Amino acid sequence: MRPSRFTLLSCAVTAVAAPLVMFATAAPAGAAGNGYVALGDSYTSGPLILPVAPGAPAECLQSAINYPHLTAAALGLSLTDVSCGGATVGDMTSSQYPGVPPQFNALTPATSVVTLGIGGNDNNTFITAVLGCAALDVLDVLDIGTPCKDVYGNSFANSIASDAPNIGAALRGIHSLSPHAKVFVAGYPDILPQSGNCYPQIPITTGDVAYLNGVELDLNSMLAAQAAANGATFVNTYTPSIGHDACKPEPVRWIEPVLPGGDAAPVHPNAAGEAADAQLVEGAMRAAGI
Numbered sequence: 001m002r003p004s005r006f007t008l009l010s011c012a013v014t015a016v017a018a019p020l021v022m023f024a025t026a027a028p029a030g031a032a033g034n035g036y037v038a039l040g041d042s043y044t045s046g047p048l049i050l051p052v053a054p055g056a057p058a059e060c061l062q063s064a065i066n067y068p069h070l071t072a073a074a075l076g077l078s079l080t081d082v083s084c085g086g087a088t089v090g091d092m093t094s095s096q097y098p099g100v101p102p103q104f105n106a107l108t109p110a111t112s113v114v115t116l117g118i119g120g121n122d123n124n125t126f127i128t129a130v131l132g133c134a135a136l137d138v139l140d141v142l143d144i145g146t147p148c149k150d151v152y153g154n155s156f157a158n159s160i161a162s163d164a165p166n167i168g169a170a171l172r173g174i175h176s177l178s179p180h181a182k183v184f185v186a187g188y189p190d191i192l193p194q195s196g197n198c199y200p201q202i203p204i205t206t207g208d209v210a211y212l213n214g215v216e217l218d219l220n221s222m223l224a225a226q227a228a229a230n231g232a233t234f235v236n237t238y239t240p241s242i243g244h245d246a247c248k249p250e251p252v253r254w255i256e257p258v259l260p261g262g263d264a265a266p267v268h269p270n271a272a273g274e275a276a277d278a279q280l281v282e283g284a285m286r287a288a289g290i
Helices: 005-016 068-075 121-139 145-152 155-177 206-229 270-289
Strands: 036-039 080-083 114-118 181-184 234-236
Touching: 036 068, 068 080, 068 114, 068 270, 114 155, 121 145, 121 155, 121 206, 145 206, 155 181, 155 206, 181 206, 181 270, 206 234, 234 270
Parallel strands: 036 080, 036 114, 114 181, 181 234
Antiparallel strands: none
16 A cells, blocks of 8 residues: 555654544545535545544544535535545546545536545645755754755746646546536645744744745646636635744744644644635635526
């Protein structure tokens, strides 16, 4: 069984902190009929946010209060949530784990609404950015320079650009399998502050915080462009989440730092973050007539 990107991140954090507790997770709610199918990775599934979604594969770390569940409840949609921590765009059409079907298996001609939250794990973008930059910056307690940018340069931007055709193909695949569905692409929320840093909660220099903010903006811009080119609506979760990044105090932040303060995975949305994403997705759906 190949490890998920979330599992790799968990292992890295465990090496320097307390072990993460893995909860049994929940099954998709509803059936893939005339309803809402949620596709995506851990930023959609909501790993370690309690309560867990009943019946979902344990490997997928799916929360019962992630944004698909909250959105479906608000709009009265019948939800099939197949989001899974660590998923890549390839897992839309291939099995991510033994016994876990490709996510596109949930799509039918009767599906009316689809959300897709994917791309951060493609080419190992997020895990390389988080672990690679943290490894380079962790000893830079004087906050000097851009050690991560100096090593990685344009590699993240190049990887994101190379993934654009795969995202486009996935969106066309959704339309082919569910031709009557309205499709929404959820972007990624702001992870790091817009200025400064918060060492050691996030062991990244100020210069590299700015660099990684640029990487995330590149990713969201690519997703938005592919959505526009392939008959989907892009949901911008980045701009509304500015001021709620992982460096903010616990009552304010929507993303957890390396050592989470509550029920959430490191460097992932917490319950407040999933709730905020749900409001944005719900708003986009209402605007589209759902």
